[in-house]
Amino acid sequence: MKLLNRLKKIMHILLATQKRKGFCLLIFIYFAVLIFVANNQWLYKTPIAKITEVHTEEKKTMEATRGEKEIYYKQSLRAIVLNGEWKGKSITLKNEYSYSGVLNQKYHKGDRVLVNVNGESQTGGIKGLKRDVHLTALIGALVILLIFITGRKGILTICTLVVNAGIFIVGFSRFLKDDDILGICNIMSVLFAVGTLLLLNGFNKRTLAAIVSTLCVLAAIMGIFDAVMAYEGALDYSTMEYLGSLDNPSELFRAEVMLAGLGAIMDVAVTISAALGEILHKNPQVTFFQLFRSGREIGYDIMGTMMNVLLFVFGCGLIPSFLIRMNNDIGFLTIVRLHIPYEICRFLIESIGIVLTIPISILVASLFMKLRFRPGGEK
Amino acid sequence: MIGILALILFILILVVGGDRGAVSVMALTGNIIILSLAVILLARGHSPILITLLAGGIISYITLVKQNGRNVKTGAAFLATAIVMLLLMFAIYSMVWASKSGGLNEIQAMQEDVMYYYSVDIHINMLHIAVCICLLSTLGAVLDTTLSITSSVYEVAAHKQDLSRQELYHSGLQIGKEIIGTTVNTLLFAYLGESILLFAYLKMGKFTFETILNSKFLFQDVAVMLFGGIACLLAVPAASICIAYFIRPENIVLSEQ
Structure with missing residues (x-):
């Protein structure tokens, strides 16, 4: 009850003026769009998979420049396909990355990646990270700040x-x-x-x-x-x-x-x-x-x-x-x-x-x- | 080609700018030297974040204090820049980390010399380098914004001495509104101009819309531009607060001598 009252009070303060109302609406739209973009895999033709399990191990150590050691890591990932023909199927993916990460990167649990699924063998290759969410987040932040400040x-x-x-x-x-x-x-x-x-x-x-x-x-x-x-x-x-x-x-x-x-x-x-x-x-x-x-x-x-x-x-x-x-x-x-x-x-x-x-x-x-x-x- | 252009630029700056033109040539050269030094230190494997902070501090000092003198305007601009850059560093770091956009992009990675001749085991964390690139490329625009605001508010305060802090802050915001539009467009065109070849390349190659939208090359370039815009916007209230807080009647008298 107390919490509800406090919430009401906060809402009252937030929606006090026309300007604040508009701003709250804008933030609401921003998050709505972000959630939409984060789940827009049904718009994609490329299969998209969500990584659910990550196993990382050291693979080899290479001689790096300047006399340093460059460690390579091997990741075996389990992922669930979110769209297309293999929707709902679990697949295994492989990834390799080095400390520098010049040409490759580490993946984490929860990342959504574009993949090509290899038929019935339930394996696949990673094409790249799904970056449209990040792009939208940045563009949205710029738009909101522009409207809010100027x-x-x-x-x-x-x-x-x-x-x-x-x-x-x-x-x-x-x-x-x-x-x-x-x-x-x-x-x-x-x-x-x-x-x-x-x-x-x-x-x-x-x-x-x-x-x-x-x-x-x-x-x-x-x-x-x-x-x-x-x-x-x-x-x-x-x-x-x-x-x-x-x-x-x-x-x-x-x-x-x-x-x-x-x-x-x-x-x-x-x-x-x-x-x-x-x-x-x-x-x-x-x-x-x-x-x-x-x-x-x-x-x-x-x-x-x-x-x-x-x-x-x-x-x-x-x-x-x-x-x-x-x-x-x-x-x-x-x-x-x-x-x-x-x-x-x-x-x-x-x-x-x-x-x-x-x-x-x-x-x-x-x-x-x-x-x-x-x-x-x-x- | 470069020699002739540099000569033309040098002469023009001196003709148009006179003494103060010479100062800005010096500041520009100083900044180029610091940037080169930073690159050399980074290539030797020193900590990217540390080098960025150091280089950013020195560059801000050169641009603000060396170019425009030590006074309340440049002091406030320096503080505002520092606040904005530190705030932004966390935002940039988490965004770069989440989008995994360090290292070379897909097209650079396919280039012949990288594929066949160069070793990519360089023991430098490219994710940190990406953060450093984002931060440093916004620095110029942020310095521009903060200095414009602090010096304009200073002029306002000099002409009308009885304004309160609140009023000075609001005049800072007002000036910010006027300059932000063109600053954001400056960044947009710098980005578009830089990327024409990339776009031409994309049109020639067989890239689908989905690939481009989620690619590292698009994100890396666009993120720099967007972070630049966001940084300039944040710089408006930051600079207004700093100058409104710092300015006092005795400061104005002092720096006009």
């Missing part, structure tokens, strides 16, 4: 993410049918910039200025990229990751360069044109030179940290291949020289883009907002 703006942000992903999927499927990757990429960049900025900031002069400056910067960095490529000769793409059987790596690389920095460039352009718009709004008599100086002041503040954002996003993904190569007697500098020139090149071009955005967006924003009747596309 409110209406968060919903707009989610809209931009969905719209951008949609543009990307449509553009990308065109991309591999047609051969005109560069044309599609140009259209995609324009759509990305216009869509994101309009959705996030609404239709006004500042947004227009930001869009125009983003596109100008994009044109400028691609110009620099092409000029340098023409001067130096094309890069050697043979050591690029995921190359496989692609026959047009240079075009794909150009598309990568174009898209990777777009977000950062938009970020800087929006910040500067919003700030300059605010200054002009407060003091319409401000001169061009004063505007330029304030814009530069804001630009300094964000330039360094934006380049850092890109440095860490691009740089950290390379760590695993660095570790493996360095432990196979390839020097740090050799890897830098031979294996990651594309990443370095991309980072440098995006950084050039960020720095160029500062003067260009100051120029465009002042032209747009100070001289009312001049079209801003001076490039």
Whole structure:
């Protein structure tokens, strides 16, 4: 009885306001979706099995690099198939993993795995872990935090993410049918910039200025990229990751360069044109030179940290291949020289883009907002 | 190619940024050196989590204090970053552990050099390395967010000195709302740009939707982006609380001298 009263009290506090009600509903939906995804094996064609029993034993010890010992383990697992032809049957699976786990992993009781079942012998092989639950959990957490912390703006942000992903999927499927990757990429960049900025900031002069400056910067960095490529000769793409059987790596690389920095460039352009718009709004008599100086002041503040954002996003993904190569007697500098020139090149071009955005967006924003009747596309 | 681009970047930073441009070149170089050192130490088999925490601390110090001076803004941003990163470390660790997404992904593992030439017995726990990658790649975005918020709240406080802590906290949240949208998009595009080749590869190969959805390559890349977004969102209230708590009228006078 006491517990019930307390529960009632908690519910009362939780549902006190409209906002809290909405938030509780959101959390409820989140967990409902998670439970659904965790049990969606009936949607799968691949058999899915739940591991019920695990036996782990040491198998062998290998000589590892740096004079260490690498222990290999053998796991024999029992699992119950959850869907398809063999639903409800118990199967045995085998798994092998090492301490490092570069190519393999340990499985635990309760894990759900995609398997291929081997007929009547009741054995099977593991194809991989069922990761859709984890993916949903992360996406859901991001969505809930966005709505909880930034409110209406968060919903707009989610809209931009969905719209951008949609543009990307449509553009990308065109991309591999047609051969005109560069044309599609140009259209995609324009759509990305216009869509994101309009959705996030609404239709006004500042947004227009930001869009125009983003596109100008994009044109400028691609110009620099092409000029340098023409001067130096094309890069050697043979050591690029995921190359496989692609026959047009240079075009794909150009598309990568174009898209990777777009977000950062938009970020800087929006910040500067919003700030300059605010200054002009407060003091319409401000001169061009004063505007330029304030814009530069804001630009300094964000330039360094934006380049850092890109440095860490691009740089950290390379760590695993660095570790493996360095432990196979390839020097740090050799890897830098031979294996990651594309990443370095991309980072440098995006950084050039960020720095160029500062003067260009100051120029465009002042032209747009100070001289009312001049079209801003001076490039 | 790289030499020319680096030269162009260097000149542009100096032309556009002047003295402070030179400082950011130095900070950027410092961060690259720390990141390289961290990779070298990791390759020698030192504890990944320890190295990550150390490298993260030094990088934050360089980016905040060396680049923007020692004052109440950078102090609050440093503390907020530390809080967010420590909180996030537990979330990332449990997520990476549960999804078993350490090591090389399926496509990297199929590459010729890994299959035939390299030994993969490197005695480094790749699960910890995955945690370290997630943490470090979000660090840049978190530093950006916390510094933007603390310096904006500082400006607000400098212009209007009679605001209470509560009001300062709310203005911090308000500023956070404005900047989060573009930050999340920055991360999205960095991720999309990085993965174009991967997507092209997937389209060429025969991968079913089920395989892709549950694959390690998708999860590893998307998790970095999603954790980046989550970290920036958490950084908004953290930075607002820190700066609202730290800021005092005498601080403002001091740092304006």
